[in-house]
Amino acid sequence: DTAVSQTPKYLVTQMGNDKSIKCEQNLGHDTMYWYKQDSKKFLKIMFSYNNKELIINETVPNRFSPKSPDKAHLNLHINSLELGDSAVYFCASSLLWGREGYTFGSGTRLTVV
Amino acid sequence: GDSVTQMEGPVTLSEEAFLTINCTYTATGYPSLFWYVQYPGEGLQLLLKATKADDKGSNKGFEATYRKETTSFHLEKGSVQVSDSAVYFCALSETGGSQGNLIFGKGTKLSVKP
Numbered sequence: 001d002t003a004v005s006q007t008p009k010y011l012v013t014q015m016g017n018d019k020s021i022k023c024e025q026n027l028g029h030d031t032m033y034w035y036k037q038d039s040k041k042f043l044k045i046m047f048s049y050n051n052k053e054l055i056i057n058e059t060v061p062n063r064f065s066p067k068s069p070d071k072a073h074l075n076l077h078i079n080s081l082e083l084g085d086s087a088v089y090f091c092a093s094s095l096l097w098g099r100e101g102y103t104f105g106s107g108t109r110l111t112v113v
Numbered sequence: 114g115d116s117v118t119q120m121e122g123p124v125t126l127s128e129e130a131f132l133t134i135n136c137t138y139t140a141t142g143y144p145s146l147f148w149y150v151q152y153p154g155e156g157l158q159l160l161l162k163a164t165k166a167d168d169k170g171s172n173k174g175f176e177a178t179y180r181k182e183t184t185s186f187h188l189e190k191g192s193v194q195v196s197d198s199a200v201y202f203c204a205l206s207e208t209g210g211s212q213g214n215l216i217f218g219k220g221t222k223l224s225v226k227p
Binding site for chain 1: 118146147149155162164200214217219
């Protein structure tokens with residue numbers, strides 16, 4: 001199936017831990033994104049990569065670091081997790097600078113305890 | 114910067130009722146406009162899109178028309194079903210310096226009762 005797949009779907013971890021979320025797309029898209037959805041369903045972009053280069057880096061804490069080994073993968077590493085990092089994180093990909101829309105992954109629900 | 118404003122929810126309707134969810138935007142340039150739907154526990158799915166003024170996007174009985182003069186992209190459906198219960202997001206694709214950045218509205222939760 002052609003899709004954006006991210007793992008894990010659920011992640012429960014303690015404060016202070018370091019964790020990673022992986023994302024892969026097989027759609028041949030050239031841009032990938034990470035979005036954060038808070039408890040009120042508000043979606044905010046965190047990072048964007050185009051052909052392995054960071055093109056958007058919104059004001060997120062530097063504990064969050066995206067890594068793109070190739071244009072089909074965009075992983076999100078989070079260091080020293082805090083309670084406020086609990087949210088759903090969505091990976092997405094697009095062509096044409098997103099003018100035709102994004103394809104989203106199914107999300108990773110991160111709970112920090 | 115660019116922004117999207119959509120009507121606050123939640124919206125509760127009876128089955129077969131008419132649905133309108135208002136969406137207005139502020140943008141420089143000529144953004145593409147989208148409606149996304151998020152069913153409970155799932156990711157976002159593209160519902161419909163319009164890439165230029167006066168375009169009408171449609172899918173699964175939903176429609177929205179890109180109105181440049183009123184900077185609006187209202188979502189409509191003539192007869193909703195229980196299965197349409199979800200959160201609906203209006204979004205635009207930025208142009209200019211943050212090209213490619215998809216800006217979302219805050220979402221409108223729709224509940225349809227049988």
